[in-house]
Amino acid sequence: MPLLDARSDRALLAAFRAxxxxxxxxxxxxxxxxxWSVALRVLxxxxxxxxxxxxxxxxxxxxxxxxxxxxxxxxxxxxxxxxRCIDRIRHERARPHVxxxxxHHLLHAAGDPAERTTTRLAVVDALGHxxxxxxxxxxxxDVEGYPVAxxxxxxxxxxxxxxxxxxxxxxxxxxxxxxxxEQA
Amino acid sequence: xxxxxxxxxIAEAAAGLPDEESAARVLAAGEPDTARVLxxxxxxxxxxxxxxxxxxxxxVAGALATGFDAIDRGAAGSTPAPxxxxxxxxxxxxxxxxxxxxxxTAAAAALVGVALTGPPPSAPPTDLRSAASRVLAERTRDVGxxxxxxxxxxxxxxxxxxxPTGPLLAGRPxxxxxxxxxxxxxxxxxxxxxRAVVPTPGCDRILADLTVGG
Numbered sequence: 410m411p412l413l414d415a416r417s418d419r420a421l422l423a424a425f426r427a428x429x430x431x432x433x434x435x436x437x438x439x440x441x442x443x444x445w446s447v448a449l450r451v452l453x454x455x456x457x458x459x460x461x462x463x464x465x466x467x468x469x470x471x472x473x474x475x476x477x478x479x480x481x482x483x484x485x486x487x488x489x490x491x492x493r494c495i496d497r498i499r500h501e502r503a504r505p506h507v508x509x510x511x512x513h514h515l516l517h518a519a520g521d522p523a524e525r526t527t528t529r530l531a532v533v534d535a536l537g538h539x540x541x542x543x544x545x546x547x548x549x550x551d552v553e554g555y556p557v558a559x560x561x562x563x564x565x566x567x568x569x570x571x572x573x574x575x576x577x578x579x580x581x582x583x584x585x586x587x588x589x590x591e592q593a
Numbered sequence: 594x595x596x597x598x599x600x601x602x603i604a605e606a607a608a609g610l611p612d613e614e615s616a617a618r619v620l621a622a623g624e625p626d627t628a629r630v631l632x633x634x635x636x637x638x639x640x641x642x643x644x645x646x647x648x649x650x651x652x653v654a655g656a657l658a659t660g661f662d663a664i665d666r667g668a669a670g671s672t673p674a675p676x677x678x679x680x681x682x683x684x685x686x687x688x689x690x691x692x693x694x695x696x697x698t699a700a701a702a703a704l705v706g707v708a709l710t711g712p713p714p715s716a717p718p719t720d721l722r723s724a725a726s727r728v729l730a731e732r733t734r735d736v737g738x739x740x741x742x743x744x745x746x747x748x749x750x751x752x753x754x755x756x757p758t759g760p761l762l763a764g765r766p767x768x769x770x771x772x773x774x775x776x777x778x779x780x781x782x783x784x785x786x787x788r789a790v791v792p793t794p795g796c797d798r799i800l801a802d803l804t805v806g807g
Binding site (some may be wrong): 429434435439441442443444445446449450455459460462463466467470471481490533534547552553554571572573575577579580582583586588589 | 598601603604605607608610611629631632633634636637638640641642643646647648649650652653654656657658660662664672708711750756
């Protein structure tokens with residue numbers, strides 16, 4: 410069982426740049442799950458997410474020497490993944506959207522595990538109906554729980570822009586998920 | 594009934610826009626169904642927060658480790674793929690395209706003539722699937738330094754393709770759409786399914802990448 414590495418992300422990246430390969434492996438262990446979650450929730454396709462995460466982390470591995478320390482290492486890694494996601498979505502824009510089906514009417518019948526699973530699937534599908542900028546903001550802030558300021562740093566936009574994208578995304582999702590309709 | 598613009602205004606106010614003081618005024622102004630919209634927003638955020646965190650799949654972690662190794666080795670004198678100042682580089686073939694049997698770089702290359710070159714004497718143009726089948730049947734392995742597994746991994750990653758998930762089964766030089774390449778037939782770990790990938794001889798790009806069989 411490996412001991413936990415107590416070094417900061419910056420210290421790990423510095424060690425990697427000095428030739429300690431295992432330091433980058435530790436960064437992947439620390440951040441890999443979250444990077445994967447972001448890619449999967451934004452792209453909604455495990456194959457696409459796998460490609461994007463691999464491409465992004467191999468790129469980070471190659472260009473670690475160019476990291477200037479202006480952003481946190483986590484932010485830097487997320488930024489690379491997010492940019493790869495944006496590239497992927499723009500290249501695949503012709504892909505058909507998933508049509509929201511009857512299962513969305515089950516959203517408020519919560520209770521048993523099967524219905525909760527249905528709800529999660531509906532939410533993930535609904536995210537695909539948001540414009541990519543709104544989807545990224547909502548995934549980072551509302552799904553992954555990043556502070557707005559950190560999401561803004563990842564997306565390289567002002568804090569107000571993230572708030573606005575989240576607000577517009579949420580209201581659209583509220584309609585898609587039936588929360589507005591059913592309370593009208 | 595609140596209009597679309599009204600809904601957005603309430604949602605933005607709930608997010609603290611345009612500033613906390615103005616947002617508070619909007620929320621306190623009591624538009625007809627502000628409370629209903631706020632409840633809907635809260636329910637939406639609860640749904641989003643309930644989406645489970647996923648773990649990085651072991652297969653992806655393994656492929657990353659293989660890729661890091663290949664970069665470290667700089668196998669066969671290769672150099673890491675060039676990356677521009679912003680960190681972006683050309684998007685490689687997508688998983689969908691790679692895994693589901695479509696071609697990217699040479700669009701519809703399966704329909705483009707593929708000429709087998711080098712010894713034995715050149716064969717008539719054929720399609721890539723047929724070429725892969727033929728090379729596989731002949732067990733030809735005329736791929737130079739790419740017969741070395743680390744060199745193969747390095748070449749494919751450098752060219753923008755995914756790392757191999759199985760051994761090199763066969764290969765030989767080809768001409769694809771008028772461009773020289775090296776046809777590599779690689780195992781996938783799935784019985785009866787192979788990957789036919791064609792990098793250029795210098796591994797600077799991929800001419801074709803498709804799954805055959807299955």
